[in-house]
Amino acid sequence: MVSSTLARILPPEPEAPPAPPVLAVSSLAKTFGERAVLRDVSLVAYRGEVTALIGANGTGKSTLLRALVRLVEPDSGRVMMLGQDVRTLDRAALKAFRSRVGFVFQKHNLVGRLSVLTNVVHGVQARMSGPRSWHHALAPAAIREEAMACLAAVGLADRALQRADSLSGGQSQRVAIARMLMQRPEFVLADEPDASLDPRAGRELMELLYRLAHDKGLVMISHRMEHTLRFSDRIIGLAGGIVALALETRHAHADQLKAFFDRPAGFSHAEDESPYG
Amino acid sequence: MADLTAPMRWERPNALSFTIGVVVFAFVIWSFSSVGLSLERIVRGIPALGSMLERMFPPDIERLPRILEQLLITFQMALVGCILGLVLAFPISVLAAEGLSPHPVLKHAARALIALFRTVPDLVWALLFVIAVGLGPAAGVMAIMVDKIGFAGRFFAEAMEEADKGPQEALATIGATRTGLIFSAVVPLALPSFVATSLFSLEKAVRGSVILGLVGAGGIGVELKVAFDLFNYDTAATIILTIFALVIAVEQASNVIRRRLI
Ligand SMILES: Nc1ncnc2c1ncn2[C@@H]1O[C@H](COP(=O)(O)OP(=O)(O)O)[C@@H](O)[C@H]1O
Numbered sequence: 001m002v003s004s005t006l007a008r009i010l011p012p013e014p015e016a017p018p019a020p021p022v023l024a025v026s027s028l029a030k031t032f033g034e035r036a037v038l039r040d041v042s043l044v045a046y047r048g049e050v051t052a053l054i055g056a057n058g059t060g061k062s063t064l065l066r067a068l069v070r071l072v073e074p075d076s077g078r079v080m081m082l083g084q085d086v087r088t089l090d091r092a093a094l095k096a097f098r099s100r101v102g103f104v105f106q107k108h109n110l111v112g113r114l115s116v117l118t119n120v121v122h123g124v125q126a127r128m129s130g131p132r133s134w135h136h137a138l139a140p141a142a143i144r145e146e147a148m149a150c151l152a153a154v155g156l157a158d159r160a161l162q163r164a165d166s167l168s169g170g171q172s173q174r175v176a177i178a179r180m181l182m183q184r185p186e187f188v189l190a191d192e193p194d195a196s197l198d199p200r201a202g203r204e205l206m207e208l209l210y211r212l213a214h215d216k217g218l219v220m221i222s223h224r225m226e227h228t229l230r231f232s233d234r235i236i237g238l239a240g241g242i243v244a245l246a247l248e249t250r251h252a253h254a255d256q257l258k259a260f261f262d263r264p265a266g267f268s269h270a271e272d273e274s275p276y277g
Numbered sequence: 278m279a280d281l282t283a284p285m286r287w288e289r290p291n292a293l294s295f296t297i298g299v300v301v302f303a304f305v306i307w308s309f310s311s312v313g314l315s316l317e318r319i320v321r322g323i324p325a326l327g328s329m330l331e332r333m334f335p336p337d338i339e340r341l342p343r344i345l346e347q348l349l350i351t352f353q354m355a356l357v358g359c360i361l362g363l364v365l366a367f368p369i370s371v372l373a374a375e376g377l378s379p380h381p382v383l384k385h386a387a388r389a390l391i392a393l394f395r396t397v398p399d400l401v402w403a404l405l406f407v408i409a410v411g412l413g414p415a416a417g418v419m420a421i422m423v424d425k426i427g428f429a430g431r432f433f434a435e436a437m438e439e440a441d442k443g444p445q446e447a448l449a450t451i452g453a454t455r456t457g458l459i460f461s462a463v464v465p466l467a468l469p470s471f472v473a474t475s476l477f478s479l480e481k482a483v484r485g486s487v488i489l490g491l492v493g494a495g496g497i498g499v500e501l502k503v504a505f506d507l508f509n510y511d512t513a514a515t516i517i518l519t520i521f522a523l524v525i526a527v528e529q530a531s532n533v534i535r536r537r538l539i
């Protein structure tokens with residue numbers, strides 16, 4: 001009796017020692033002027049898992065994600081990622097570290113006048129510099145083939161020579177993912193990659209990102225609750241500059257998460273009520 | 278109740294703006310009297326102008342081969358000076374551009390150089406280079422080159438500063454070098470502006486190169502000066518017409534290129 005109850009309460013004996021977290025943030029803080037956006041944020045994320053970061057508009061989700069690769073410089077705290085103490089890295093080491101982390105932005109950030117293939121080839125600048133990384137026509141054969149494979153992985157191999165600005169929003173975002181794959185990242189961060197897409201393109205994009213990145217490890221932000229529930233293993237909720245919620249997605253209830261989303265699926269109230277149409 | 282009387286038609290100027298207005302007005306009047314322009318002088322000039330025009334026609338085409346040869350040299354001078362200027366303007370503009378310059382000291386130095394090259398007129402550069410490298414097209418090429426570094430350097434830098442920051446941030450996040458960022462994102466984004474600036478530079482250079490000849494920096498300008506000095510107005514007419522044709526041709530060609538590339 002007693003032993004079976006205990007067995008249910010105590011965690012099962014681990015078969016192998018647990019893998020160390022690939023990302024461990026402790027006591028991270030960032031203030032913009034007067035505004036303390038991040039006060040004391042601590043969290044961990046593991047290889048092979050998807051962590052969803054949630055929180056109402058303006059709670060500092062983007063700031064946190066950008067602080068991990070020092071696109072925003074944190075004021076204090078510690079970021080351990082891929083075995084590096086990120087805040088202590090000098091310029092050259094930071095560059096090398098960033099090349100190991102894929103980052104997908106809300107905007108696709110492609111160079112519109114260049115071809116899709118050239119935009120994907122740019123991802124090789126993580127490990128190669130000089131003219132051969134600037135344009136597909138100058139790139140070595142192996143790089144061009146790898147770029148085509150990355151394009152094929154996002155289903156756009158037939159668009160290789162089209163200009164990037166001729167693509168739809170969803171296609172552009174997929175090219176951005178192909179460029180990220182070209183980087184051969186060991187870990188991926190994604191800041192609302194589905195935000196500027198219509199619901200269907202948004203879901204397809206999240207499916208693709210999940211398929212291509214979840215085995216590496218992914219920390220993502222999505223303002224759509226259904227995407228958060230469907231494409232994550234853990235959920236971390238930010239509020240008031242601290243982690244106010246941390247749980248496994250399979251234990252999460254929609255009611256519990258509502259407070260962390262301030263927009264109903266799709267559009268904001270402001271846009272619905274705009275008198276300017 | 279709101280006050281329904283109409284507001285004053287004009288706002289009453291304050292003492293300072295009134296004083297400035299009076300001083301500027303007085304200066305303009307004085308300038309007119311200083312330059313010695315009078316209706317009488319213009320009227321008296323008309324017969325002289327008329328007789329010169331009369332002596333210009335028919336244009337003398339006897340020296341046409343020589344003129345065309347000099348016109349070609351003028352164009353080549355403009356082309357070479359312009360290409361050298363544009364090629365040098367690019368690295369200088371990178372050093373001068375906010376956000377791309379590797380160091381603030383370099384940025385200020387590059388900006389000062391561009392400002393110097395831009396504000397000193399090309400005719401002054403031509404005079405200096407005629408002294409330095411002697412009479413002839415080489416001096417003209419140098420003058421055009423310096424002038425174009427000043428002109429294009431400024432516009433290249435502005436175009437690069439205005440380029441969308443998104444792709445640059447994405448590449449920086451990948452771990453790209455500054456050079457990679459410039460050639461993969463900034464230059465492609467600024468390219469239409471670069472092309473427009475370059476074509477405009479060439480048009481300016483062709484017009485400018487004619488004048489440079491007047492101070493001995495080579496080309497058709499020398500011929501024009503000689504023709505006027507010897508009162509060979511009919512030869513001068515031929516020269517002016519060929520210059521006119523060249524300038525129009527270059528402008529048309531550059532319009533075609535602009536439309537196709539941008
Ligand atoms: N570079 C910045 N300078 C000043 N304030 C900023 C900057 N970046 C973000 N903020 C502010 O920090 C807060 C959090 O922003 P953000 O991290 O983008 O929130 P979220 O992504 O959760 O919507 C906002 O109030 C925003 O205005």
Ligand SMILES: [Mg+2]
Pocket residue numbers: 061062063191192
């Ligand atoms: Mg955000």
